[in-house]
Structures are given as structure tokens and as C-alpha cells.
Amino acid sequence: MTNIDSVVLERAIVHKVGNPTRGEALKLSANPLTLNDEIVRGLLTRYFLGPFNENEQFHFTHISDLGMNEVYHYVSEMFDNPKNFTLQSIQLAQFLYSKSTHAKVKEGELYVVQFSNVPFGTEYIEAIGIFKSETKETFLKVFPHGESWEVIAEDGIDINKLDKGCLVFKKNREEGYVVCVADNTNKQNDAHYWVNEFLQVTRSANSYHYTDAALGMCKLFISNELAEKFDVNKSDQIDMLNRSMEYFKTKDEFKLNEFAEEVLHHPEVIDSFTQYKQTYEVARQVTIEDEFDIHLSAVKKQERVFKSVLKLDKNFHVYIHGRKDLIEKGYDEMTGKHFYKLYFDQES
Structure with missing residues (x-):
């Protein structure tokens, strides 16, 4: 998303969600995060919202009744009763845990976040974010030790790479809300549990x-x-x-x-x-x-x-932007090789 400087991160909570088929636990938090540092709030907001394309819109669905979509129900409760934020986040974590049974689903932290003043078209509205970090990166930390410096390695989260996310705008509730989705892991055919099993969303039919x-x-x-x-x-x-x-x-x-x-x-x-x-x-x-x-x-x-690049073996790349009539292909029997003729007025 762009233009997120106005966004206010109201509250956030973290739960640890493992894969039950590997014996990994579900570890629930009793209270939201204490976020007194404005720099940390800003970093988290960019980490959570940056990867989304607000034009790629989805909405919650259910095979029989929209109200029976679990994530839709829990998010609606958060919008209606903010004081139940922690309880509903626990419900979300428990539901995600029940859907994390595929062999390739990784253990990770589930963040549930309430935002206000989120840009949506010409409006600024509320939104609930559900994010999961699965990939850990190794970072080097340099710190003073007496009159010298020491270096240690620590594992952490790369704030430039959101693994999975869902942003639910408080808009079009009867149609399943306006939802944006990110899934940057398991893109092949192994674990589409985030979109299909957990969120149960479908793309909105728009231009x-x-x-x-x-x-x-x-x-x-x-x-x-x-x-x-x-x-x-x-x-x-x-x-x-x-x-x-x-x-x-x-x-x-x-x-x-x-x-x-x-x-x-x-x-x-x-x-x-x-x-x-x-x-x-x-x-x-x-x-x-x-x-x-x-x-x-x-x-x-x-x-x-x-791509408008014509690759000829490993020797030439020809960028073609138009005028197909100025390109001629042939075959040279003497060399046994194909060739292209390019007609032009001047080179630059």
C-alpha cells in the first residue's frame, strides 16, 4: 500500500502458531503488545501494510452462509466490540492452528492488528490486519565490550518481507468486506491453506x-x-x-x-x-x-x-518495441545458422 503515513496502529497481539501434525504447540498471548516506541509502531505499520496492492481485492465467502466463515465472524466481532479484541484474536489463532496440518506449513508468529485512519479511495476507515511471519533471517549484532567490540548472530524477522497477510477494510460488510491478501510463501501447489482453508476468500470481480x-x-x-x-x-x-x-x-x-x-x-x-x-x-x-x-x-x-526481448543464443539480446516490418529472419546455408536483418535510419 501507499500513502500509509496517516495510518494509526491502535493495538496488536502476537500468538505462536505451530503445525499440529509435527507436534508443534499453539502458544497464546494473554495481552496485546506494549507499543510505547513510535519508531517501532512505524516500522510495524510499514512491515504489515507495505506489501499489499489495494487494487487486488477479495471478499470472504462460504459455501452455505457467509456468517459461518470463521475469519469473517471473528473480524466482525472486533469491529463491533473492540474490547473483545484479545478474545477474538485467540479464536483466530485457534482456527489457524486447526488449518495448519499440511506438511509444508511452517511454525510462525500470528499478528492480529487493529488499524484506524487507513486510506481507502477518498476515505479513511478502520481495518483489521491478520499477518503471519514464518521465515527467520540471521542478523549480525555489533555491540561494545569493554574497550573493544563484539559481534554475535541472532535470528529475527526481516521487516521488508511479509510472509502472509490479510487486511480487512471495514467496508461492504454484507458482501464479505473488502479484503486484500498477501501470500509470499508456498506459492506452488503445496500449502494454499492461508487463502483457501483459513481465510476462505475469493477475488472480487472488478475492472x-x-x-x-x-x-x-x-x-x-x-x-x-x-x-x-x-x-x-x-x-x-x-x-x-x-x-x-x-x-x-x-x-x-x-x-x-x-x-x-x-x-x-x-x-x-x-x-x-x-x-x-x-x-x-x-x-x-x-x-x-x-x-x-x-x-x-x-x-x-x-x-x-x-518481455519484448529476442534472445539469440548467449551472444545477443534484441529489444523489439514495434515496426515488425523492419525485421527480417533468414537462414544462411554456408554457415548453417539463422540470422535476423534489422533495418534502421540511425544508431544512437
């Missing part, structure tokens, strides 16, 4: 979600599917990636048919893209509308991973 998902789908289609089904070289793929990004950067609204005609051109490629979209939505469990407003923050995020 940011649609834009982000559509660009991700386009990148995978062009990088993988297109090369498998059609006779295209790497420079053709890069050119199509560039045209895709240019479409999203210059249009206010995405229209599937318009995108297909302006970027994909060929009917057989368009048909393949349409089929791929259906497969992608099922595999990723997302829905991408045929028309939606384009969100520029999602475009900027995806632009960082849209």
Missing part, C-alpha cells in the same frame, strides 16, 4: 481483476499456445505481445471482438484464442468478461512481465 486476468491470459496464449499451433517465430510473438499491451494502454474499454480484429488479425488465430479463453477460465477458476473498463494500475503491473 482491475478483469484487466489483470485478461492480460495474463493474452501473455500465456501468445507465448505458449500460439507457438504450438501456428508457424510463428519469436519476433512474431514479441510483435503480438507489443500490440496486445498497446491495445490495453491506449483503450479505455476492452472489447473482445475489437481486440481480436486489431491484435490477432487472422480468423484461425482468433478461433484458437476464443477456445483458449474458455480453457483458461476453467483452469484458473476466473471469469473474464467480453467487455470491461480497462484498469491502468493492472496494465502497469502486467507491463513489467511482458
Whole structure:
């Protein structure tokens, strides 16, 4: 998150949550932290809130009744009755402990935090944060010893790397609140317990979600599917990636048919893209509308991973930004090697 200077950390409590299948304990705190040092409060606020992208929004769900979502229930109690903060944080820790049975779930500290004056659009509202630190780093501590200095190693938390987090804004309660989620460990297929088992949240269907998902789908289609089904070289793929990004950067609204005609051109490629979209939505469990407003923050995020680099062995990297007609690929029978011709007016 940005613009967090206004945020006030009202109270925080820490519980130790282990993995019950390894015999690790659940150690509960009886009282919130004593945070009299303003520097520590500021460091904790940045540690907790810094990793979140407020545009990537989720909401709590439940298969039968939203009120039966445990985290939703405990957070609601905190908003309604701040005096029960410690009790509800214990309930959260106990519930997380019951969900921490996967072999790769690590023991760690669970922080439950109440914030006020958190920026949300044009407002400043309350929020409850739930964070877990699992990864320990080794730090060197230098201290005076008589007339000399000594160095020791200590294990601690890197305040620049939040492992897991959830920030619940006091907004849209009936729809499951507005929730932001961070999960920077276990990103593969091993322990998605934080999002699916513990929080039970799903992405909110908004313009940011649609834009982000559509660009991700386009990148995978062009990088993988297109090369498998059609006779295209790497420079053709890069050119199509560039045209895709240019479409999203210059249009206010995405229209599937318009995108297909302006970027994909060929009917057989368009048909393949349409089929791929259906497969992608099922595999990723997302829905991408045929028309939606384009969100520029999602475009900027995806632009960082849209690579326009043509790598030729280990000798050359060619950055292609446009004008596919100025690139020509060929094969030299004398050397038995492929080549590219690049046409330009001047070098700089």
C-alpha cells in the first residue's frame, strides 16, 4: 500500500502458531503488545501494510452462509466490540492452528492488528490486519565490550518481507468486506491453506481483476499456445505481445471482438484464442468478461512481465518495441545458422 503515513496502529497481539501434525504447540498471548516506541509502531505499520496492492481485492465467502466463515465472524466481532479484541484474536489463532496440518506449513508468529485512519479511495476507515511471519533471517549484532567490540548472530524477522497477510477494510460488510491478501510463501501447489482453508476468500470481480486476468491470459496464449499451433517465430510473438499491451494502454474499454480484429488479425488465430479463453477460465477458476473498463494500475503491473526481448543464443539480446516490418529472419546455408536483418535510419 501507499500513502500509509496517516495510518494509526491502535493495538496488536502476537500468538505462536505451530503445525499440529509435527507436534508443534499453539502458544497464546494473554495481552496485546506494549507499543510505547513510535519508531517501532512505524516500522510495524510499514512491515504489515507495505506489501499489499489495494487494487487486488477479495471478499470472504462460504459455501452455505457467509456468517459461518470463521475469519469473517471473528473480524466482525472486533469491529463491533473492540474490547473483545484479545478474545477474538485467540479464536483466530485457534482456527489457524486447526488449518495448519499440511506438511509444508511452517511454525510462525500470528499478528492480529487493529488499524484506524487507513486510506481507502477518498476515505479513511478502520481495518483489521491478520499477518503471519514464518521465515527467520540471521542478523549480525555489533555491540561494545569493554574497550573493544563484539559481534554475535541472532535470528529475527526481516521487516521488508511479509510472509502472509490479510487486511480487512471495514467496508461492504454484507458482501464479505473488502479484503486484500498477501501470500509470499508456498506459492506452488503445496500449502494454499492461508487463502483457501483459513481465510476462505475469493477475488472480487472488478475492472482491475478483469484487466489483470485478461492480460495474463493474452501473455500465456501468445507465448505458449500460439507457438504450438501456428508457424510463428519469436519476433512474431514479441510483435503480438507489443500490440496486445498497446491495445490495453491506449483503450479505455476492452472489447473482445475489437481486440481480436486489431491484435490477432487472422480468423484461425482468433478461433484458437476464443477456445483458449474458455480453457483458461476453467483452469484458473476466473471469469473474464467480453467487455470491461480497462484498469491502468493492472496494465502497469502486467507491463513489467511482458518481455519484448529476442534472445539469440548467449551472444545477443534484441529489444523489439514495434515496426515488425523492419525485421527480417533468414537462414544462411554456408554457415548453417539463422540470422535476423534489422533495418534502421540511425544508431544512437
